[in-house]
Amino acid sequence: MPAERDVRLRMYEQMVTSRYFEEAIKLAYLEGKQPLFNMAKGPIPGEMHLSSGQEPCAVGVCAHLRHDDSVTATHRAHHIAIAKGVALNAMTAEIFGKRDGLSGGRGGHMHLFDSAVNFCCSGIVAQGMGPAVGAALAAKLAGSDAVAVSFIGEGAANQGAFHESLNLAAVWKAPVIFVIEDNAWGISVAKRTSTAIARNSDRAAAYGMPGRFVPDNDIDAIYDAAGDAVHRARAGGGPTLIEIETWRLEGHFMGDAEGYRPGGEVADLQARDPLIVYRRRLADAGISVVEFESIERRAGRAVADALEFARKSDYPAVESAFETVFS
Amino acid sequence: MPAERDVRLRMYEQMVTSRYFEEAIKLAYLEGKQPLFNMAKGPIPGEMHLSSGQEPCAVGVCAHLRHDDSVTATHRAHHIAIAKGVALNAMTAEIFGKRDGLSGGRGGHMHLFDSAVNFCCSGIVAQGMGPAVGAALAAKLAGSDAVAVSFIGEGAANQGAFHESLNLAAVWKAPVIFVIEDNAWGISVAKRTSTAIARNSDRAAAYGMPGRFVPDNDIDAIYDAAGDAVHRARAGGGPTLIEIETWRLEGHFMGDAEGYRPGGEVADLQARDPLIVYRRRLADAGISVVEFESIERRAGRAVADALEFARKSDYPAVESAFETVFS
Amino acid sequence: MTATATATATAAPTRRLTIAKAMSEAIGLSMDADPKVIVLGEDIGALGGVFGTTQGLLERFGAARVRDTPISETAFIGAAVGLAAAGMRPIVELMFVDFFGVCMDAIYNLAAKQSYFSGGHVCCPMVLMTSVGGGYGDAGQHSQCLYATFAHLPGLKVVMPSNAYDAKGLMLSAIADANPVVFMFHKALQGMGWLGTVPGSIVHVPSEMYTVPIGRAATVRPGRDITLVGLGLTVHLALQAATTLAAQGIEAEVIDLRSIAPLDREAIAASVAKTRRLIVVDDDYRSFGVSAEVIAGACEGDVDWLSAPARITHPDVPIPYSPALEHPLLPSAAKIVEASTRLCHDKVE
Amino acid sequence: MTATATATATAAPTRRLTIAKAMSEAIGLSMDADPKVIVLGEDIGALGGVFGTTQGLLERFGAARVRDTPISETAFIGAAVGLAAAGMRPIVELMFVDFFGVCMDAIYNLAAKQSYFSGGHVCCPMVLMTSVGGGYGDAGQHSQCLYATFAHLPGLKVVMPSNAYDAKGLMLSAIADANPVVFMFHKALQGMGWLGTVPGSIVHVPSEMYTVPIGRAATVRPGRDITLVGLGLTVHLALQAATTLAAQGIEAEVIDLRSIAPLDREAIAASVAKTRRLIVVDDDYRSFGVSAEVIAGACEGDVDWLSAPARITHPDVPIPYSPALEHPLLPSAAKIVEASTRLCHDKVE
Numbered sequence A, B: 001m002p003a004e005r006d007v008r009l010r011m012y013e014q015m016v017t018s019r020y021f022e023e024a025i026k027l028a029y030l031e032g033k034q035p036l037f038n039m040a041k042g043p044i045p046g047e048m049h050l051s052s053g054q055e056p057c058a059v060g061v062c063a064h065l066r067h068d069d070s071v072t073a074t075h076r077a078h079h080i081a082i083a084k085g086v087a088l089n090a091m092t093a094e095i096f097g098k099r100d101g102l103s104g105g106r107g108g109h110m111h112l113f114d115s116a117v118n119f120c121c122s123g124i125v126a127q128g129m130g131p132a133v134g135a136a137l138a139a140k141l142a143g144s145d146a147v148a149v150s151f152i153g154e155g156a157a158n159q160g161a162f163h164e165s166l167n168l169a170a171v172w173k174a175p176v177i178f179v180i181e182d183n184a185w186g187i188s189v190a191k192r193t194s195t196a197i198a199r200n201s202d203r204a205a206a207y208g209m210p211g212r213f214v215p216d217n218d219i220d221a222i223y224d225a226a227g228d229a230v231h232r233a234r235a236g237g238g239p240t241l242i243e244i245e246t247w248r249l250e251g252h253f254m255g256d257a258e259g260y261r262p263g264g265e266v267a268d269l270q271a272r273d274p275l276i277v278y279r280r281r282l283a284d285a286g287i288s289v290v291e292f293e294s295i296e297r298r299a300g301r302a303v304a305d306a307l308e309f310a311r312k313s314d315y316p317a318v319e320s321a322f323e324t325v326f327s
Numbered sequence C, D: 001m002t003a004t005a006t007a008t009a010t011a012a013p014t015r016r017l018t019i020a021k022a023m024s025e026a027i028g029l030s031m032d033a034d035p036k037v038i039v040l041g042e043d044i045g046a047l048g049g050v051f052g053t054t055q056g057l058l059e060r061f062g063a064a065r066v067r068d069t070p071i072s073e074t075a076f077i078g079a080a081v082g083l084a085a086a087g088m089r090p091i092v093e094l095m096f097v098d099f100f101g102v103c104m105d106a107i108y109n110l111a112a113k114q115s116y117f118s119g120g121h122v123c124c125p126m127v128l129m130t131s132v133g134g135g136y137g138d139a140g141q142h143s144q145c146l147y148a149t150f151a152h153l154p155g156l157k158v159v160m161p162s163n164a165y166d167a168k169g170l171m172l173s174a175i176a177d178a179n180p181v182v183f184m185f186h187k188a189l190q191g192m193g194w195l196g197t198v199p200g201s202i203v204h205v206p207s208e209m210y211t212v213p214i215g216r217a218a219t220v221r222p223g224r225d226i227t228l229v230g231l232g233l234t235v236h237l238a239l240q241a242a243t244t245l246a247a248q249g250i251e252a253e254v255i256d257l258r259s260i261a262p263l264d265r266e267a268i269a270a271s272v273a274k275t276r277r278l279i280v281v282d283d284d285y286r287s288f289g290v291s292a293e294v295i296a297g298a299c300e301g302d303v304d305w306l307s308a309p310a311r312i313t314h315p316d317v318p319i320p321y322s323p324a325l326e327h328p329l330l331p332s333a334a335k336i337v338e339a340s341t342r343l344c345h346d347k348v349e
């Protein structure tokens, strides 16, 4: 079933919010890193993985989720966090390493945890897959119809945890959806050189679960496929594997010169920027410029507020580094 | 193509040798462990995993192998070692923890290495799979047509290394054959409760490689399937996955009371003991009692010699424990 | 075992249990008390655990709460973290500690860091129980201890009982803990007939719930001349040595660490402040191990040593298979006596 | 760096290289000399290694010998062991040491034990190069050191250079070694522009082949009052501290371990025999780490300490992300000066 009008607008708003957020983070990240790029410097240190271009995957899937559904995400997680409803101010403050961050600056960009919406992410490829199966089993044991979604990149589909987690989910008939964001690259390694078959969704058969492939970064198709999978999981039908063709509009992390990327690839993808594509499609469906502008303004304000919140927040006291090692 | 007569007789001899060997090991293992079974006692300490019933897998596959082909095996490796041509005396001495053992008593039953025939085994489930891919790549890089075979149990097919190794082998088009001995059990856990699909050979599709299932522990069918796979690998066609239905006639290890095993299962399997089945089939094909007896005598002598060799060998000097940590 | 002694003194008749039974009993009591406690692992269902840690649990609590898993340690330990984050209290078994190499990420980078990365908002009340130790000819991939491997990494608590009383109490503490606890049990103490068992590990265990605190060592024998620090099996070796030493006029104080992380530094410091002599007995690999940490920790303090501290450990070689090689490499009471006598030479001369 | 100093003195003009370039150069020379040397890992092809360890190698040697792998560490490290057993000399990169958790079995249970389990008949000439260290805000899964985690396990050699000269020489030794060598390189010294680099790591590197022996520490600054033991980054911190201390009349001797396993116990013993004061500076987790081993090893000897040995380390908490938290937790020259002054209080009072 195609998404309702208000769902589509909410999805668009999340996509825009994510994109604006990353534009803002990008600028902030580069502060103190110019002219000499040094990851350690500026208000946001460390690696920075942007998700621009991949918003449809997050938004189209999370549109079906409730707060009590769990999501485990990857190192490239901003879009997913936003789509899952992670508190944007606290998330931003976390990325700035501030006291008001989700974990008081302990985790940072690759370790965003928001227990209010059951979201977490990780810096280890495929690490979230087992926990998603566990979250799903917990829901099942509790008699709830909550589900879990594990997002990974196509590169992660060659990690052992992928295999073990899909098999375990299938054996347990756990209500979990595995979503592969296939952006064709694992850092500099192309999917076609790292992966023995063209579509990871075909690997679902190895676990007796349905596999769906969604081409072309198409948010409506993603929404559809995810809807089926979430519905199936809530109804006790067990796990599903979905692979989505998406695109990485930026480098693997900021500072990546992308010398390995064929000339023109990024320009081609930018021309098909899913934000532009979706805006056009929504316009064709009758959304007015006024509505777009109001959505975009709201998104802009949310992001600006979040950045301001983060910047104004204090740095944590050193002693807090010794706290919460144990609960 | 069905095996030649002499190949079939050699396969039968290896099966018999393996069975006799394990009967002898079984007796020796129980020395000092009665009336109270204590793994630490007697001439052979530690865990003891017997392969009786699984001989066809080893013998049918290894019939196609040369000394320069590599085999990596598991904790349950006697039959494979014998089929690959591992020196029986040194192997037996190793199991007795003696100086003349393959590694001077350092490795033991789960760590049999014979570099003369490129055989090794391991106590970690699925550990040998990556090394087999590496051995295969080494052959390919050297321009040789040697192949590698990795034997695992069906339980190991749920370990992450399985997935990673099959994908890597396929990506590298490495001349490697993955052989799953499906004896239906991983210790006390039945395949049907641990594995999401009925046949692991169907998992080959996840790596774009051929998958073959061989039912009924049938040595001639195994010989056939393995022949195709080895031929394909030598010709540059890349990896193959084979799953063989086989049976575990003993406990997981000696001392296993097997309370988890459905009543009658072992008796049923014993009635279909592949040794008896194959002997009958060969008899039907015209092998005479005299020939059988000569083979069986030879096997019996080889085993008796090996046991005697092992028993007569000295224990290693303590200082040798400090040697060969590094080469 | 001071605690044990007390318990033994007051309770009659005694219930002498093996560590395996004590662990199973602790888990069963917890499962009775709290439906959120579940058990996952290989062969923990019908088999009751290869080392008897889950005996009778499948029958009592059913397959939904006592779940045999595929041989997929990364997935099921990861799943346990997900279960714990969702409010469950999973107990997972890693059959042999030697297998940590296939799943350490889920343990040290995931479970151990949930609390920190979430600023304490997500906790990980998970018990990872795992067997350690050799001495029975199971060779280099089934006989390791790896105490320091786990204890080095923040976010994990690591415990190991030397007897059934502590086993039950530590297990109940571990299950109640909001954090991941690695519960090591030594095969030589486990009480599985087929492995042989040091008799001292089989002691009186009260049938009710009680806890042994994590992070607290026990002084299992007081003495003034030398401190012998052990853990698990080596506690028994140290006690045996202490008896021999007493006959020679050397009074050894024996400390059972019980917790490896956090280490009870105060207990060690208090003892060496008195004895001014220290031997650590540890069946793990020698270098970069528990013995080094105990000695370094003690030496950082201002002890006026009567002789330099020493350690008795497995050497830095893989654990060999042959009994002719393995046995002489492991710590023994005789080695402890020898080293103690050497350190106390001024006393015996 | 005594070696470096010598080299620098005699060779003109100097070739100042980063560690990244020195590593790439060593690998390239070896690949030129021996067709059996190949490189495997993630992003080591077109990208030249995330940390620049394989720069230019794909172009020079082609995709058959410089092989980008899937994100399958268990499989490709396992494959490297198979390659090594077959006579090849694989160099594999584990991008961050933090990822050891997904593949440690292939390292410690497989590669490390090939020789022993085969009684020396099968060897494992493999180099595992891996980045360590933090300080640049990459948080708790990308900033760890884990020196002791590897050094504790027999069958592995573990090295880490503090400068480009040693990097090349140690890499050439590692490649020539018949055994698995874990070659750690510290991100703060690597010479990747985007990471910032301690200038002292960029030194003259002769263009020809030479080796720096595994298992031998370097005394990079002689001194009589206190021994400062460091490795990788902390060597530079210790040197910086030593300069400050010299101005206060304290002559610190600085030892660069270079090899973590085997540890050069003689070098440490010789130094502390002279100085009778010891501080170990180590950016790994505090407990059960390199610092404990160095201190314990020294204390086992019969040193008549002037003050108790001390260690300066990262504390036993996961590495926090925020610079406000991470920086104060790491060792620093100031902390070394402070501790040294404390240990030498009799001298400065």
Ligand SMILES: Cc1ncc(C[n+]2csc(CCOP(=O)(O)OP(=O)(O)O)c2C)c(N)n1
Pocket: A074, A075, A076, A123, A124, A125, A152, A153, A154, A155, A156, A157, A183, A185, A186, A187, A252, D042, D071, D095, D099, D102
């Ligand atoms: C186990 C592990 N191996 C390697 C890495 C280093 N690494 C981080 S992201 C990445 C590429 C991941 O590719 P993919 O899964 O496609 O996700 P993408 O970056 O494209 O979103 C790699 C190799 C890691 N973090 N964890």
Ligand SMILES: Cc1ncc(C[n+]2csc(CCOP(=O)(O)OP(=O)(O)O)c2C)c(N)n1
Pocket: B074, B075, B076, B123, B124, B125, B152, B153, B154, B155, B156, B157, B183, B185, B186, B187, B252, C042, C071, C095, C099, C102
């Ligand atoms: C990584 C790992 N996990 C668990 C074990 C313990 N274990 C040894 S054999 C075995 C069962 C293996 O089953 P399968 O692969 O079917 O082989 P089989 O024993 O049936 O020959 C298990 C779980 C191990 N050795 N390694």
Ligand SMILES: [Mg+2]
Pocket: A153, A154, A155, A181, A182, A183, A184, A185, A186, A187
């Ligand atoms: Mg990708």
Ligand SMILES: [Mg+2]
Pocket: B153, B154, B155, B181, B182, B183, B184, B185, B186, B187
């Ligand atoms: Mg099996």
